[in-house]
Amino acid sequence: MSIDLKQLRYFLAVAEEKSFSRAAERLHISQPPLSQQIMKLESELGVKLFARTTRTFELTVAGKALMGEASDLLGKMRMTIDTIRQIDRGEVGRLRVGIVGSAMWGPIPSLLEEFQTKFPRVSWTLHELGPTLQYEALRAKQIDVGFWREPKLDEDDLKNDNLRQELCFREDVCVAINEHHPLAKQEAIELTDIADEPMLTLALDKSSFPRYLIQCCVKAGFQPTIFQEASEPQTLLAMVGAGLGVALLPETTSRIGWPGVVFLPIRTNPPSANLYITYTTLDDAPVVRAFLNILNPVKPGV
Amino acid sequence: MSIDLKQLRYFLAVAEEKSFSRAAERLHISQPPLSQQIMKLESELGVKLFARTTRTFELTVAGKALMGEASDLLGKMRMTIDTIRQIDRGEVGRLRVGIVGSAMWGPIPSLLEEFQTKFPRVSWTLHELGPTLQYEALRAKQIDVGFWREPKLDEDDLKNDNLRQELCFREDVCVAINEHHPLAKQEAIELTDIADEPMLTLALDKSSFPRYLIQCCVKAGFQPTIFQEASEPQTLLAMVGAGLGVALLPETTSRIGWPGVVFLPIRTNPPSANLYITYTTLDDAPVVRAFLNILNPVKPGV
DNA sequence: AGCATTTATACTAAAGCGATATAAATCGGG
DNA sequence: CCCGATTTATATCGCTTTAGTATAAATGCT
Numbered sequence: 001m002s003i004d005l006k007q008l009r010y011f012l013a014v015a016e017e018k019s020f021s022r023a024a025e026r027l028h029i030s031q032p033p034l035s036q037q038i039m040k041l042e043s044e045l046g047v048k049l050f051a052r053t054t055r056t057f058e059l060t061v062a063g064k065a066l067m068g069e070a071s072d073l074l075g076k077m078r079m080t081i082d083t084i085r086q087i088d089r090g091e092v093g094r095l096r097v098g099i100v101g102s103a104m105w106g107p108i109p110s111l112l113e114e115f116q117t118k119f120p121r122v123s124w125t126l127h128e129l130g131p132t133l134q135y136e137a138l139r140a141k142q143i144d145v146g147f148w149r150e151p152k153l154d155e156d157d158l159k160n161d162n163l164r165q166e167l168c169f170r171e172d173v174c175v176a177i178n179e180h181h182p183l184a185k186q187e188a189i190e191l192t193d194i195a196d197e198p199m200l201t202l203a204l205d206k207s208s209f210p211r212y213l214i215q216c217c218v219k220a221g222f223q224p225t226i227f228q229e230a231s232e233p234q235t236l237l238a239m240v241g242a243g244l245g246v247a248l249l250p251e252t253t254s255r256i257g258w259p260g261v262v263f264l265p266i267r268t269n270p271p272s273a274n275l276y277i278t279y280t281t282l283d284d285a286p287v288v289r290a291f292l293n294i295l296n297p298v299k300p301g302v
Numbered sequence: 303m304s305i306d307l308k309q310l311r312y313f314l315a316v317a318e319e320k321s322f323s324r325a326a327e328r329l330h331i332s333q334p335p336l337s338q339q340i341m342k343l344e345s346e347l348g349v350k351l352f353a354r355t356t357r358t359f360e361l362t363v364a365g366k367a368l369m370g371e372a373s374d375l376l377g378k379m380r381m382t383i384d385t386i387r388q389i390d391r392g393e394v395g396r397l398r399v400g401i402v403g404s405a406m407w408g409p410i411p412s413l414l415e416e417f418q419t420k421f422p423r424v425s426w427t428l429h430e431l432g433p434t435l436q437y438e439a440l441r442a443k444q445i446d447v448g449f450w451r452e453p454k455l456d457e458d459d460l461k462n463d464n465l466r467q468e469l470c471f472r473e474d475v476c477v478a479i480n481e482h483h484p485l486a487k488q489e490a491i492e493l494t495d496i497a498d499e500p501m502l503t504l505a506l507d508k509s510s511f512p513r514y515l516i517q518c519c520v521k522a523g524f525q526p527t528i529f530q531e532a533s534e535p536q537t538l539l540a541m542v543g544a545g546l547g548v549a550l551l552p553e554t555t556s557r558i559g560w561p562g563v564v565f566l567p568i569r570t571n572p573p574s575a576n577l578y579i580t581y582t583t584l585d586d587a588p589v590v591r592a593f594l595n596i597l598n599p600v601k602p603g604v
Numbered sequence: 605a606g607c608a609t610t611t612a613t614a615c616t617a618a619a620g621c622g623a624t625a626t627a628a629a630t631c632g633g634g
Numbered sequence: 635c636c637c638g639a640t641t642t643a644t645a646t647c648g649c650t651t652t653a654g655t656a657t658a659a660a661t662g663c664t
Binding site: 029030032033034036037053054055056 | 621622623624625628629630631
């Protein structure tokens with residue numbers, strides 16, 4: 001059972017050209033080795049494929065059947081090679097993305113859209129999870145990349161789990177304030193300016209980002225008065241629009257926009273809303289590599 | 303593009319055994335050439351298939367995909383080889399049989415049934431044609447074998463058309479006669495006994511066999527009185543049963559049987575109803591070879 | 605840290621493959 | 635009917651590839 005694809009290619013050339021010499025020419029080899037390979041193929045199959053004399057040339061019934069089968073096989077081989085290469089380049093597969101709620105209005109969703117257009121044969125899914133759950137999901141290989149706001153500090157854990165973490169998007173926090181509020185007329189404000197304003201914030205139990213913002217206020221010198229929590233940024237903006245208070249939000253959230261709400265940058269020491277990406281380094285995830293290249297084309301490949 | 307099935311077999315062994323050394327053992331080769339072939343495969347694909355260290359063993363995503371593809375390809379190769387061999391042995395294909403009307407009640411139909419049970423993957427069709435049309439059909443490769451009663455005499459024509467002809471079934475003609483006829487009580491009769499009986503015969507224009515029978519009567523010393531022609535043997539027997547006359551028929555036709563009709567052998571010089579088979583000798587018709595072996599198992603193959 | 609196991613490297617021998625030269629076979633033309 | 639032309643088969647040579655032996659490197663476990 002040592003029949004070779006090369007022999008099938010040779011056979012197909014002879015069968016199509018209906019001549020050993022012409023086929024040899026087409027295959028860029030000389031005629032004797034071609035005859036030998038065909039004879040070897042015939043003896044390994046135990047089947048005569050050509051009824052050949054020096055002058056007439058005819059395929060046997062079995063030979064005719066082999067023409068179809070052989071070109072099928074060679075085609076399948078070509079397709080297999082292509083597919084494997086595409087998989088290796090991350091051009092086919094799936095990407096499961098974890099993301100914290102506060103980043104849903106950042107650049108990630110549009111990034112995924114771009115990814116989809118560049119790699120149409122990769123299907124992706126987006127999973128809203130808190131950082132801890134994302135870390136667990138990464139370890140359990142339930143997601144391929146995770147996005148959350150603070151880096152996990154323990155480098156050893158990351159190394160053990162074959163994970164790598166990078167800062168992937170840096171933005172400042174700004175103040176969302178009602179357009180009729182006196183401060184709304186300024187170009188930019190200080191964090192302390194809103195010390196006495198009632199503060200609206202995302203749910204403190206769902207995510208750790210709001211807690212980080214409160215810490216920033218404390219660092220700036222005041223303890224904010226939490227007037228209300230909301231689970232969605234839209235709700236928050238609606239309340240700001242209704243004049244119930246002010247809110248601290250990543251700049252990208254201003255893209256959503258809301259009637260009656262203005263977004264003011266913070267002049268000195270604005271809290272930063274950094275987004276970190278965490279992903280497997282197992283070299284076993286070509287789709288992740290492809291995604292990272294989209295995300296950060298400057299950086300050289302892993 | 304010189305990726306070989308051997309490399310795929312090697313790869314599959316390694317992937318399944320999850321170890322180079324065990325795979326080498328299974329393949330009955332030593333380990334270094336196996337490593338080299340895998341490395342060659344990887345470099346030809348341009349794709350890493352294993353994430354291997356000396357201690358851990360893991361397939362890459364592309365490697366996992368190749369496992370399925372490779373076993374598909376190897377399986378298809380095995381199936382192709384089997385199919386080609388079966389075609390060569392005449393175990394798959396089709397057989398188009400020409401037959402003259404007078405032989406339809408002979409052994410050919412039951413022979414085809416036997417052929418069907420032994421070669422279930424060969425489909426056959428039976429075409430009732432006169433000898434001349436059959437010869438044309440053979441030349442035009444519209445049928446694969448033909449059955450008729452007299453040999454075509456011209457050997458050169460046969461050779462030119464790559465045809466061979468053999469006597470395949472020899473039988474005597476007998477007399478079908480009404481059971482109440484005085485002759486019916488005898489064990490066997492002479493051809494001249496029916497010289498004065500009205501004779502019923504198959505249509506003289508449709509086939510040459512009836513004309514041959516009349517010649518036999520003339521040779522025996524009398525000119526028969528043709529009372530009626532019929533196109534089917536059944537009609538003939540019905541008329542004999544009705545006492546309208548006697549008929550000359552091949553012995554095998556007596557199998558049909560008919561109420562009120564007895565069949566009497568002819569004692570001296572019975573006309574013979576020989577059946578000849580004609581078929582291609584192009585060695586290109588494995589199904590024909592298989593059929594001939596069923597027909598005449600004693601004879602060595604072509 | 606050392607041992608055991610597994611994979612990679614170095615080198616050698618043999619087998620396979622292709623190229624050139626040439627023989628055998630067959631068809632067409634004189 | 636034979637000769638030349640063309641096509642396939644055979645013989646031999648040389649190179650490439652492949653498998654085998656010996657050995658080194660690497661890694662997990664005790």
